[in-house]
């Protein structure tokens with residue numbers, strides 16, 4: 001909030017924020033990426049079948065509830081999200097994951113990410129997609145142990161684009 005007599009800097013900032021919000025709304029409505037916007041969450045997805053731009057939340061919902069395949073590409077047009085079309089992470093996906101993680105996703109595991117396997121957060125066998133947001137590095141031990149004993153691990157978000165697992169051990173149910 002701009003206080004009275006603070007000069008124009010605070011109110012300028014507020015005005016800039018409002019302009020950014022309007023720009024993001026405009027991007028969703030028109031499908032055009034606003035210049036200077038860094039908030040990808042507000043960017044739309046393109047429905048290739050119709051050429052229609054939709055809010056990215058609608059694209060995610062459609063991809064989950066229909067036979068559509070969602071493909072997310074980087075600036076070079078390389079696929080980063082492959083949905084259910086392929087189980088194994090691509091080299092590009094691996095590179096993007098190694099840019100996000102330095103170690104195994106399990107808390108306190110010291111295994112460097114570049115020595116880890118790329119693991120599905122929601123297992124492929126349970127319908128998990130080969131999408132960046134569903135992939136992360138786990139060491140061979142944690143990959144197998146988490147697959148065999150999912151009840152031993154609790155998933156949590158780290159920041160906006162990473163996941164972590166906390167080992168909670170062999171607690172009895174109830």
Ligand SMILES: [Zn+2]
Pocket residue numbers: 104105106109110111138139140141142
């Ligand atoms: Zn590990």
